[in-house]
Amino acid sequence: MSTEIEESEEQQIQQQNRGGGGGGGEKSELDSGNEQPEPVDPKLESNGSTDMDKRPVVEEIERSEIRKDEGSRTFTMRELLKELKDDGNEPSSDAELLTTATASDGDRLDAISPYSQDDIHQQYLGENNAAMELINSVTGVDEEGRSRQRILTFAAKRYASAIDRNPEDYDALYNWALVLQESADNVSPDSSSPSKDALLEEACKKYDEATHLCPTLHDAFYNWAIAISDRAKMRGRTKEAEELWKQATKNYEKAVQLNWNSPQALNNWGLALQELSAIVPAREKQTIVRTAISKFRAAIQLQFDFHRAIYNLGTVLYGLAEDTLRTGRPVNAKDVSPNELYSQSAIYIAAAHALKPNYSVYRSALRLVRSMLPLPYLKVGYMTAPPAGNPIAPHSDWKQSQFVLNHEGLLQLNKVEQKQLSQSPSGRMLGAVNIDKPAIKVDIPDIISVSACADLTLPPGAGLCIDTINGPIYLVAETWESLDGWIDAIRLVYTIFARGKSDVLAGVITG
Numbered sequence: 226m227s228t229e230i231e232e233s234e235e236q237q238i239q240q241q242n243r244g245g246g247g248g249g250g251e252k253s254e255l256d257s258g259n260e261q262p263e264p265v266d267p268k269l270e271s272n273g274s275t276d277m278d279k280r281p282v283v284e285e286i287e288r289s290e291i292r293k294d295e296g297s298r299t300f301t302m303r304e305l306l307k308e309l310k311d312d313g314n315e316p317s318s319d320a321e322l323l324t325t326a327t328a329s330d331g332d333r334l335d336a337i338s339p340y341s342q343d344d345i346h347q348q349y350l351g352e353n354n355a356a357m358e359l360i361n362s363v364t365g366v367d368e369e370g371r372s373r374q375r376i377l378t379f380a381a382k383r384y385a386s387a388i389d390r391n392p393e394d395y396d397a398l399y400n401w402a403l404v405l406q407e408s409a410d411n412v413s414p415d416s417s418s419p420s421k422d423a424l425l426e427e428a429c430k431k432y433d434e435a436t437h438l439c440p441t442l443h444d445a446f447y448n449w450a451i452a453i454s455d456r457a458k459m460r461g462r463t464k465e466a467e468e469l470w471k472q473a474t475k476n477y478e479k480a481v482q483l484n485w486n487s488p489q490a491l492n493n494w495g496l497a498l499q500e501l502s503a504i505v506p507a508r509e510k511q512t513i514v515r516t517a518i519s520k521f522r523a524a525i526q527l528q529f530d531f532h533r534a535i536y537n538l539g540t541v542l543y544g545l546a547e548d549t550l551r552t553g554r555p556v557n558a559k560d561v562s563p564n565e566l567y568s569q570s571a572i573y574i575a576a577a578h579a580l581k582p583n584y585s586v587y588r589s590a591l592r593l594v595r596s597m598l599p600l601p602y603l604k605v606g607y608m609t610a611p612p613a614g615n616p617i618a619p620h621s622d623w624k625q626s627q628f629v630l631n632h633e634g635l636l637q638l639n640k641v642e643q644k645q646l647s648q649s650p651s652g653r654m655l656g657a658v659n660i661d662k663p664a665i666k667v668d669i670p671d672i673i674s675v676s677a678c679a680d681l682t683l684p685p686g687a688g689l690c691i692d693t694i695n696g697p698i699y700l701v702a703e704t705w706e707s708l709d710g711w712i713d714a715i716r717l718v719y720t721i722f723a724r725g726k727s728d729v730l731a732g733v734i735t736g
Contacts, residue, residue: 395438402431443483450476495520539573637665
């Protein structure tokens with residue numbers, strides 16, 4: 226992919242992804258926030274905690290279905306105009322036809338309303354009029370924005386008509402909420418009427434109504450959470466913002482419960498938790514931050530090359546390291562030290578950079594954290610391994626030894642190599658390597674899978690299985706938390722290799 230295309234995609238993400246926000250507490254040197262990269266302290270631009278994965282309705286169109294968290298194809302202008310003529314509803318301007326997601330028949334639930342049909346009709350008629358007044362008041366900041374708004378207004382009229390005919394049409398309610406949400410993004414920053422917040426509030430009401438009628442509509446919960454996040458952002462670090470962020474996290478949780486296979490929802494959930502951690506009392510902060518870490522990690526486990534979640538995980542670990550140092554809390558044996566947190570942060574940021582080397586935000590972050598890596602390796606640590614050539618040896622024969630991971634593979638060091646590594650001020654190997662015994666060596670291209678494992682043939686602890694074309698290799702990490710770090714690091718290196726970017730990672734750790 227060319228540099229020009231890569232940069233264009235970065236700009237698109239920065240302009241389109243909206244919603245949540247940066248890591249908790251005071252702004253750290255490495256902070257998230259992905260709307261427009263801003264300097265944070267003088268050292269680093271920020272990228273991405275506002276990396277909410279919401280794609281504009283107008284540009285993500287499909288004839289019968291669009292899932293905001295899954296993507297779709299874009300129609301040409303000729304195709305869109307033909308769609309309008311086929312429907313017999315040609316708009317007044319040369320606009321694209323807006324069609325949005327609808328739930329499948331299997332998702333439909335019979336809803337019983339406590340109100341009479343006349344009451345419901347009058348209620349929705351008033352709400353429809355209020356929503357249409359808001360949409361009609363939006364003009365757009367430029368010709369492109371005005372064109373987009375004409376499309377959105379046309380679509381809103383169709384959904385208003387559908388709801389007028391059937392107030393329990395949750396598809397129309399959901400689609401209208403999307404139109405209101407997109408119209409909010411189209412409001413000029415200098416405009417006082419209508420306010421962006423009023424449009425988002427109206428969108429939230431329609432998402433609420435749609436999910437009451439169809440409680441399994443996960444897309445509605447997902448985009449509703451983004452709308453709430455946008456409202457929370459406008460309120461800074463206030464009690465009102467705290468309540469909104471809590472609402473957003475609950476809606477993301479519901480979206481994930483209904484559709485667990487959505488890395489975007491998990492990533493956004495983590496971002497909302499990061500924002501919430503910046504507002505809550507200090508005693509609650511670390512628990513929320515660690516929950517955010519688990520969401521980013523879950524997103525990466527679903528999609529190994531999800532670079533935004535990889536980067537966001539790096540920023541939240543960096544923020545946790547900063548917070549641990551700032552508070553001066555004693556580190557007990559079970560806690561991860563600030564230095565280890567910094568090193569973990571650097572691994573994820575280096576991986577994000579390797580996957581998207583032309584992203585200026587990732588480059589800036591890497592400049593700050595590269596020295597925190599155990600160069601010339603990506604990761605160094607201890608694991609318990611069986612004696613050479615005897616993977617099913619008695620537990621008493623397994624010994625703890627040092628392992629190193631780079632862009633080429635995982636290598637077990639012998640005692641001489643470990644001594645050289647520990648004696649080198651820079652952490653680099655000194656002189657020739659003296660290999661007393663055949664060491665465990667895993668070449669990245671040979672890996673089939675990497676996973677946690679529980680096997681009675683392994684010593685007690687956090688078991689790791691690296692399945693290769695030459696057979697499985699079993700190791701035991703020091704802790705379950707360190708096991709997560711090893712699994713992530715090995716998977717990331719393999720993903721970078723599979724994407725043809727190993728040379729970029731090599732340049733990071735050996736250059």
